[in-house]
Amino acid sequence: MVATKTQEEQWMVQDQVFRIYNLVCNLPPHAQSVNFEIRRDNHVEYLTKSLKQLGPSFAVLDAKYSLSSSHSSSFYVLAQGRPWLCYWIIHSIAVMGDCIDDKLENDVVEFLNRCQDPNGGYGGGPGQMPHLATTYAAVNTLITVGGDISLSSINRKTMYEFFLRMKDRSGGFRMHDGGEIDVRACYTAISVASVLNILDHRLIENVGDYISSCQTYEGGIAGEPGSEAHGGYTFCGLAAMVLINDVHRLDLPSLINWLVFRQGVECGFQGRTNKLVDGCYSFWQGGTAAIIQRLHMIVNEQLGVSYILEHGSSANSDNCSTDSDCPVGDQVSEVGTSSPVNDICRPEQEGAGISNASHPIELNNTGDNFIRGNVCMKPLFNSMALQQYILLCSQEEAGFRDKPGKHRDHYHTCYVLSGLSICHYNGILQTPPLPRDILGPYSNLLEPVHPLFNIVLDKYHEAREFFARSQ
Numbered sequence: 001m002v003a004t005k006t007q008e009e010q011w012m013v014q015d016q017v018f019r020i021y022n023l024v025c026n027l028p029p030h031a032q033s034v035n036f037e038i039r040r041d042n043h044v045e046y047l048t049k050s051l052k053q054l055g056p057s058f059a060v061l062d063a064k065y066s067l068s069s070s071h072s073s074s075f076y077v078l079a080q081g082r083p084w085l086c087y088w089i090i091h092s093i094a095v096m097g098d099c100i101d102d103k104l105e106n107d108v109v110e111f112l113n114r115c116q117d118p119n120g121g122y123g124g125g126p127g128q129m130p131h132l133a134t135t136y137a138a139v140n141t142l143i144t145v146g147g148d149i150s151l152s153s154i155n156r157k158t159m160y161e162f163f164l165r166m167k168d169r170s171g172g173f174r175m176h177d178g179g180e181i182d183v184r185a186c187y188t189a190i191s192v193a194s195v196l197n198i199l200d201h202r203l204i205e206n207v208g209d210y211i212s213s214c215q216t217y218e219g220g221i222a223g224e225p226g227s228e229a230h231g232g233y234t235f236c237g238l239a240a241m242v243l244i245n246d247v248h249r250l251d252l253p254s255l256i257n258w259l260v261f262r263q264g265v266e267c268g269f270q271g272r273t274n275k276l277v278d279g280c281y282s283f284w285q286g287g288t289a290a291i292i293q294r295l296h297m298i299v300n301e302q303l304g305v306s307y308i309l310e311h312g313s314s315a316n317s318d319n320c321s322t323d324s325d326c327p328v329g330d331q332v333s334e335v336g337t338s339s340p341v342n343d344i345c346r347p348e349q350e351g352a353g354i355s356n357a358s359h360p361i362e363l364n365n366t367g368d369n370f371i372r373g374n375v376c377m378k379p380l381f382n383s384m385a386l387q388q389y390i391l392l393c394s395q396e397e398a399g400f401r402d403k404p405g406k407h408r409d410h411y412h413t414c415y416v417l418s419g420l421s422i423c424h425y426n427g428i429l430q431t432p433p434l435p436r437d438i439l440g441p442y443s444n445l446l447e448p449v450h451p452l453f454n455i456v457l458d459k460y461h462e463a464r465e466f467f468a469r470s471q
């Protein structure tokens with residue numbers, strides 16, 4: 001294939017990224033004057049300033065003006081909408097352990113309330129048609145803001161009706177009335193329904209069929225049947241399959257095989273085969289890896305592997321070491337007996353999340369059970385290398401970008417920071433990471449995010465308790 005001029009230019013940028021990496025890695029430690037620090041204050045200032053420019057009525061800007069030219073795909077056209085900007089900005093600030101002031105929070109909650117459609121869901125602005133992507137952005141924003149006023153502003157009854165209207169006979173969901181059916185739509189609907197505690201069997205009917213049909217010969221997941229596997233859709237498909245307890249229907253060894261080849265020599269992730277690495281895939285691919293790390297029992301089952309613990313403990317899936325280094329196979333799994341979902345190590349969680357015929361799992365608990373305990377699978381990517389790409393190639397003075405040569409934007413800032421958080425916790429969410437897990441000073445440590453929803457963990461827990469109380 002003959003490369004176009006733009007591609008040639010892009011390869012030069014890639015070469016530049018690789019050079020930066022080589023330069024840093026080949027210097028003896030004492031000669032490394034590289035600053036790996038996260039420019040936290042600058043990032044928070046950039047983000048807060050951008051959010052303020054949207055207010056007080058949030059009527060000034062639309063997301064399309066703030067997006068970089070990094071991606072031209074339909075996702076970004078469809079992603080237009082101020083709820084997305086709110087999510088990217090507020091989530092980024094929260095991942096850095098900071099928050100916006102009360103006045104700005106109130107403005108955001110009020111604005112999003114005006115985007116809420118009387119018949120359910122959120123549009124890209126007041127009076128706009130409700131859309132599943134903006135609904136996901138709005139709900140994740142309101143959860144990140146937290147507090148009773150913000151959480152109770154979400155109308156869960158009309159939301160459920162909106163989801164039913166978007167559901168297609170194929171099992172998939174439409175992004176909006178008359179819109180396209182794809183894996184993003186499945187994920188956004190399922191993710192929001194799960195976190196709001198309104199997921200039921202009517203909503204999940206045949207969703208697993210649809211998503212399974214999108215897994216490609218490469219092993220990753222495409223946006224729709226017959227398309228190319230891509231990191232963004234792979235994250236969406238995998239997370240949705242976990243939330244509906246159907247993840248065992250994906251070919252996980254093949255998915256892992258695809259995923260592990262997506263981290264490039266430049267240390268960042270690419271979204272699909274033969275494309276350039278890009279900071280935003282730190283989350284889409286890194287998050288996918290973090291999810292798979294909690295599915296080792298299903299992976300083992302699919303590989304036909306049955307384990308006997310060397311140190312002789314019983315054949316119980318809850319006996320994994322609390323150490324994140326616990327290798328694949330240190331757990332006992334009798335083929336065919338493990339939980340389809342949540343085969344995590346749960347030393348302190350008696351019976352949490354077990355899902356089989358005799359212990360039917362409560363659908364809305366899946367996301368919560370999934371993150372309990374530690375993981376038993378070794379990391380599926382090189383975390384230190386990804387942190388290098390993020391801190392040296394994606395980080396700007398303020399904000400983050402796709403790669404050198406591109407400009408910062410809120411979308412990349414959000415997903416690069418989310419990916420960095422995934423690197424820091426590397427599967428362990430319950431205990432603080434060790435200094436050896438963090439590139440740069442320990443003060444770089446970010447807040448943990450729930451890998452299925454991409455919401456800061458504390459905020460997720462608050463929302464879950466709130467929606468469990470308000471049936």
Ligand SMILES: CC(C)=CCC/C(C)=C/CC/C(C)=C/COP(=O)(O)OP(=O)(O)O
Nearest residue numbers: 070071072073075133184230232233271275
């Ligand atoms: C929750 C939610 C709505 C998730 C969306 C997931 C997501 C990012 C999907 C990717 C869309 C896509 C095909 C991008 C390719 O863009 P490109 O061709 O510009 O980039 P590439 O060269 O890196 O593939």
Ligand SMILES: [Zn+2]
Nearest residue numbers: 070278280402
């Ligand atoms: Zn990107």
